[in-house]
Amino acid sequence: MTAVSLDFGDDGLVPVVAQDVETGDVVMLAYANEEAVAKTRETGRAHYYSRSRDELWEKGATSGHTQAVEEVRVDCDGDALLYRIDQTGGACHTGYRSCFYRTLDGEEVGERVFDPDDVYE
Amino acid sequence: MTAVSLDFGDDGLVPVVAQDVETGDVVMLAYANEEAVAKTRETGRAHYYSRSRDELWEKGATSGHTQAVEEVRVDCDGDALLYRIDQTGGACHTGYRSCFYRTLDGEEVGERVFDPDDVYE
Numbered sequence: 001m002t003a004v005s006l007d008f009g010d011d012g013l014v015p016v017v018a019q020d021v022e023t024g025d026v027v028m029l030a031y032a033n034e035e036a037v038a039k040t041r042e043t044g045r046a047h048y049y050s051r052s053r054d055e056l057w058e059k060g061a062t063s064g065h066t067q068a069v070e071e072v073r074v075d076c077d078g079d080a081l082l083y084r085i086d087q088t089g090g091a092c093h094t095g096y097r098s099c100f101y102r103t104l105d106g107e108e109v110g111e112r113v114f115d116p117d118d119v120y121e
Numbered sequence: 122m123t124a125v126s127l128d129f130g131d132d133g134l135v136p137v138v139a140q141d142v143e144t145g146d147v148v149m150l151a152y153a154n155e156e157a158v159a160k161t162r163e164t165g166r167a168h169y170y171s172r173s174r175d176e177l178w179e180k181g182a183t184s185g186h187t188q189a190v191e192e193v194r195v196d197c198d199g200d201a202l203l204y205r206i207d208q209t210g211g212a213c214h215t216g217y218r219s220c221f222y223r224t225l226d227g228e229e230v231g232e233r234v235f236d237p238d239d240v241y242e
């Protein structure tokens with residue numbers, strides 16, 4: 001399916017880092033199975049596999065905060081992906097542009113771009 | 122230990138994205154256990170947990186290609202970390218600055234910064 005072969009491991013998943021191509025920000029880390037990678041390439045929109053809901057998941061299908069995927073990169077071992085994306089709205093369900101909006105010490109370093117109450121019912 | 126509590130999951134690990142603070146490049150994805158996070162904070166140098174060698178691992182201990190950690194960020198769910206680092210040399214054992222040096226189609230997009238034969242015996 002891809003020129004570089006992927007190692008989906010025992011659980012059939014690879015971790016995926018999503019990076020905003022404009023700002024360079026790392027906006028989220030999620031997981032993809034083979035189908036999610038195929039759908040991402042087919043549609044140009046980021047797809048993942050939700051481990052909690054146990055299903056294929058198109059980012060932004062509910063919120064409208066989709067990710068247009070400009071490029072998919074793979075790491076040296078073929079067991080991690082980097083989606084280089086153009087993010088509509090915010091990537092995080094909490095309303096922040098990036099899920100990595102805090103330091104370990106709890107300092108807020110990210111920007112809130114929407115109110116989740118307005119987006120999710 | 123940290124103001125934001127971490128979810129190390131069933132295997133005691135969290136995925137860690139390492140991002141170069143100067144270039145914004147995502148240079149690698151690895152894993153950390155609680156000890157690796159503590160060592161990283163204590164020393165200011167990136168520590169991970171090697172799943173293949175089953176041991177704590179200081180990045181660059183062999184190669185000299187250490188990562189000075191400026192900041193550790195945590196994601197919304199507390200189950201992924203972002204090390205914001207200053208990379209000495211290259212992050213990848215193949216000699217590239219970033220482990221994500223190829224697209225899924227096999228196109229080389231990364232820069233090679235050292236010859237692994239000179240670094241690893």
